[in-house]
Amino acid sequence: MTAHRKPAAEPAATFVRRHIGPSPRDVAAMLETVGATSLGALMAETLPSSIRQKAPLDLGSPLSETESLSHMRELASQNQVFTSLIGQGYAGTILPAVIQRNILENPAWYTAYTPYQPEISQGRLEALFNFQTMICDLTGLDVANASLLDEATAAAEAMALAERSAQTKTKAFFVDSEVHPQTLAVLRTRAEPLGWTLITGDLTTDLADAEVFGALLQYPGTTGAVRDLRPAIAALRARGALAIVAADLLALTLLASPGELGADIAIGSAQRFGVPMGYGGPHAAYMAVRDALKRGLPGRIVGLSVDSRGQPAYRLALQTREQHIRREKATSNICTAQVLLAVIASMYAVYHGPEGLTDIARVVHRRAAVLAAGLRKLGFKPQSEAFFDTVTVDTVDRQSEIVARALAEKINLRIGQRTLGIALDETTTPDVVEAVWRAFGGELAYADIEAGARDALPAELKRNSAFLTHPVFHAHRSETELLRYMRKLSDRDLALDRAMIPLGSCTMKLNATSEMIPLTWPEFGSLHPFAPREQAKGYHALFARLEKCMCDITGYDAISLQPNSGAQGEYAGLLAIRGYHAARGEPHRKVCLIPSSAHGTNPASASMAGMEVVVVACDIRGDVDVDDLRAKAEKHSKNLAAIMITYPSTHGVFEEHISEICDIVHGHGGQVYLDGANLNAQVGLSRPGDYGADVSHLNLHKTFCIPHGGGGPGMGPIGVRAHLAPFLPGHPVTDDADPRPVGPVSAAPFGSASILTISYIYILMMGGEGLTRATEIAILNANYIAARLDPHFPVLYRNAKGRVAHECIVDPRPLKTSSGVTVDDIAKRLIDYGFHAPTMSFPVPGTLMIEPTESESKAELDRFCEAMIAIRREISEIESGRWKVEASPLRHAPHTVHDIADDAWARAYSRAEGCFPAGTSRTDKYWCPVGRVDNVYGDRNLVCSCPPIEDYAQAAE
Known part of the structure; x- marks a missing residue:
């Protein structure tokens, strides 16, 4: 590798400025629109003073993008990439470069x-x-x-x-x-x-x-x-x-x-x-x-x-x-x-096709068979004579010396009580097999052993049936064709790289390129989760600092990075509460109070944790009904395990009574689970651990920049107060000598460890001041949208001072009565304007929940608001009788190239009105590939895998 001159350091604040959408001038204009004298004043009107963080969030000086990547290189160098033949469900693999890049x-x-x-x-x-x-x-x-x-x-x-x-x-x-x-x-x-x-x-x-x-x-x-x-x-x-x-x-x-x-x-x-x-x-x-x-x-x-x-x-x-x-x-x-x-x-699979996959499997199996033959020659008999890629042998009294020699060859084996397992994969070469033989004490040549090796698959279990017969697995053999296929598919989608995705409760913010780069470095990507800890020192240094930052941000005392989704985090948090009660001799505490506005995963997780769900009412403002909570906490006092509450609420408001809610539950012996889905409205301003919460999951794919990836991956680590720390999820690999009271919720000890690099870099580059600024701008952006849209689509919930948190719910339900227009019609019409719809009908049926995040510029916020306002004007034309809803652009939305090319156009509006609504760019128009999808047809005629080509034609008849 050639040496590079170290570039001059960038001003660290430049990343914060690039992450946050509105410029200082934009912020001033937006504050004027929302009627606030400053960001500080807006925060004072949005968050209860009783929960405000007393000291500024201090995470050290922020790093520039160049500095952060240099730091990640240092961490990566502390990881040792050995050839891991541990197996146990994990294998080395070769990601084709065309798929990695595209x-x-x-x-x-x-x-x-x-x-x-x-x-x-x-x-x-x-x-x-x-x-x-x-x-x-x-x-x-x-x-x-x-x-x-x-x-x-x-x-x-x-x-x-x-x-x-x-x-x-x-x-x-x-x-x-x-x-x-x-x-x-x-x-x-x-x-x-x-x-x-x-x-x-x-x-x-x-x-x-x-x-x-x-x-x-x-x-x-x-x-x-x-x-x-x-x-x-x-x-x-x-x-x-x-x-x-x-x-x-x-x-x-x-x-x-x-x-x-x-x-x-x-x-x-x-x-x-x-x-x-x-x-x-x-x-x-x-x-x-x-x-x-x-x-x-x-x-x-x-x-x-x-x-x-x-x-x-x-x-x-x-x-x-x-x-x-x-x-x-x-x-x-x-x-x-x-x-x-x-x-x-x-x-x-598309890249390799059935023949390619079979060839890979045959090579892997053949090398395993040769490995076994060599081990037999060295006096080590495989436990099973029938195997695919993994050979396990009894090492008698020689295990430690074999393992030591293997480590000297930079090879990890699976260590059992008195056995060693060797799992081969598509990256295994004859040289690796020979190195394994040397670890077992023999100098053998691969070619010599291969000549007499026999395969090890039972004849009665060999596959005879065809697979991957559909043309998609045969049509893209050249890289050119595969490249075009992947590009064709991506062109059909609308992602954050094209436009704002204003989904409430989902926090679709910038996933900066610098945050994504280390993900594909082999020092992070090629480590087996059960490799010896000393080979992952860089990872563990990252984990320790990330956990410390998360504790500083949330006010909790300990963090588990294991849960690999928000729902898994919820589940792990409830198991910690359950374990805590059991350890105190109160296993009967199984009642979980959940507000009626809660995300549906909350009661589902409680049920999985063996708890009984009791629903708490919400008042007309969408807040938890404190009187109902008090009554139900009193009623179930002896059996109360927990309350699960989202804060700010799912309705997008900081409830004034959060500390009182926590006190009521604690007063009856329960614990407070605070859903961290909306933490993006709190970082740097308030800490759940300070105002009464005992445990939260932290959606790293929301607040801390892990991309949503089309619906995953996600990460949902949990933070807990000290009394719950002993009940964080354990793992048989990491705590075998001292098992924890609560077992694992994920297969790997640190969940989806490689994507933690993304959140880690984000926090390093933002610093405490930058993260706080991001929260303030997220709240400003939401209040700006609320102010602009309220005259057209009333905002459903605000706090006593008229403010929303980081998201707002607009209410188009009266328009269904006046015009027949549904929330679906608005959502589909937004596609014609080049936007993904906000969250539909959650938490309130028939409404739209909008979360702009801090990453969206004022120009993009205005473009979205102007699209919504234009749609309201279209609805007015239905109300005034220009056309019936069935004949309107809203009911026919989204419009496609098939519509604009329709020779038999006979609609009540022009092609231009339908396909190029007011304010959209004809040059940069996003064309969705299909018209409105028929959901009922899809469920009545369920097809979930590629049918024969002729079936496609039949489906269209």
Whole structure:
């Protein structure tokens, strides 16, 4: 590497200025519009004085972008990238450069939001549809979802699905002794609050007499063994139980699929399809089920429907947001997915096709077979003669010397009680195999051993069925074609790189390029999550400083970085509360008070934690009804576990009585869980730990700049007061000698560790003063939008001084009476103006919740407000009788190129009015690829994986 002259340092404040949208001149103009004399005065009118932070947030001097990247290089150099042959569900992989550059590093993909607005999400929906097709084909099952958080949590979701669906009513679940240990640990965490018993053991001896509602079987096993699971599966199904198979996707190119073996459910990880290990994540897990179970499938499902012209169009199908409706009766608290990683994995399959994937698998297996042959020659007999990529051997009394030699070769092996496991992958070369032999004490030549090595896949389990037969997996073999395919898909979407995404409660802010750069460095991307800690010193230095910053920001005493989504953070926080009560001899405390305005994941998480949800009313202003809270806290005093409250409220207001709410709950022995979804309105101004909260999850993909990635990845670390710190989630790898009272909620000890680099750099470059300024501008931007829109779309909730927090809810419901226009019509018409819609009908049905964030400039805020005002004028024309709502541009929105090219245009308005509404640029027009998608058709005609090409034509008839 050539030396570079160190550039002159940039002024540190320049990053803060680039992150924050409005200029000082804009801020002055906006303050005049909202009627505030200064930012300080506006904050005083927005936040209760009783919760204001006393001292400025001090996180040290902020770094410039150049300085921060230099610092990250120093941290990266402290990580040692060994060849990790540990396996256990994680593998080295090769991410094709064309996918890395054009998906992982492309803001058109990583800044997109969850595809709840399907018309502007057709690209990522198609990529997810490809992912589902890939999973269905490889697993041999009927329906797959669009990804889950990681393999262990997917296993827990599958266990819950089995419990709901099994014919037997027993509350016991069997776990194969060959299941990965981190998966078993997460299953134990999930089962214990629900009163389910886990039985672990051998399939052939311990399963025979077990009365269970389901079983999880690993294929191949964690030690590498490939076993015929058909007898165990048949026995389970004969007893009314469900069979779940955790399967390695690459192995399934050579092995009979779980569906062919008789499985009901298949789960696993798509990590080895091109996604770096990243010290634990993020990775896309998968779940596939037989058709009869599809309506119980957790998470998101992409389905094929039709648009207003009868043309094929994708959308999220079935119970995609069912936790918002069913709340504590929801089947899962899953509110996100791993979309960006699922897209990468699907593109990996598109890139390689079935032949390429099979070739990779054959090479990996062949090298494992040669490895085993060499180990036999050296006197080490594999535990199983049938394996795919992993060989486990008994090391007798020589383990320590073998491990020492392996480390000298910069190789990590999986260390068991008296065994060593060696898991190969697509990055394994003959040189690596020879180095492993040297660690075992032998100087062998790969070519010599290969000549006599035999394959190790059982003939009766070899795959004979075809997979990835759809043309999409065959049409993009050249890099040129794949590049164009990915570009075509991204052009169909509207992401933050095109326009403001004003979604309330979702905080779609700038994800600066500098924050994203270290993510793909091998020193962060190539580490196995179970590598020796001394090889990850840079990571752990980052974790320690990030945790300290988070504590300083929130007022909490300890942080767990493990939860890999906001919902997982909620769950982990409630488990900490549950563990605390149990340790005090009060396990009966199970009542969780939740305001009626709460995000649907709150009651779903409480139910998963074994708690009983009691709903607290909200008053006419949207605040928690303190009298109702007091009455219900008194009623359930002996059994009160917690309250879950979002602050500022889901209605976008800082409630005046937050400290009183905390005092009431504490007075009855409960704990305060404060949902951190709206922390972007608090950083530098108030700290939950100071005004009475005991635990919060922190949505790093909201407040701290991890991109939403089209619907994931996310991270939801939790902060706790000191008394809850002992009950933060543990992990069998990191605390094996001293197990924690609460088990893990995620597969890896530090969750999706690699994306923590993003939030870490953001905090370093902003500093305490910059983060505080960002919060102030976020609140200013929201109040500016509220002031501009209120005459046209009344703002529903404000505090006593007329202020909103970082978001506001506008109320178009009266317009439905006066004109027939629905909130859907407004949302779809905004697409014609080049905007993603605000959050629709949450938390109040029929309304729009708008959150501008601090990153949006005054010019973009004005463009959005002018679009909303123009839409109100269009509604006025319906009210005045110019046209009926059915004939209006709003009901026909969004308009596409098909509309402007329509030779039979016969609408009541002109093409120009429909396709180029007032104030939009014809030059920079965003054209969504499909018209309004028919949701009802999609659910009545459920198609969730690529059908034969002729079926597309039939769908359009």
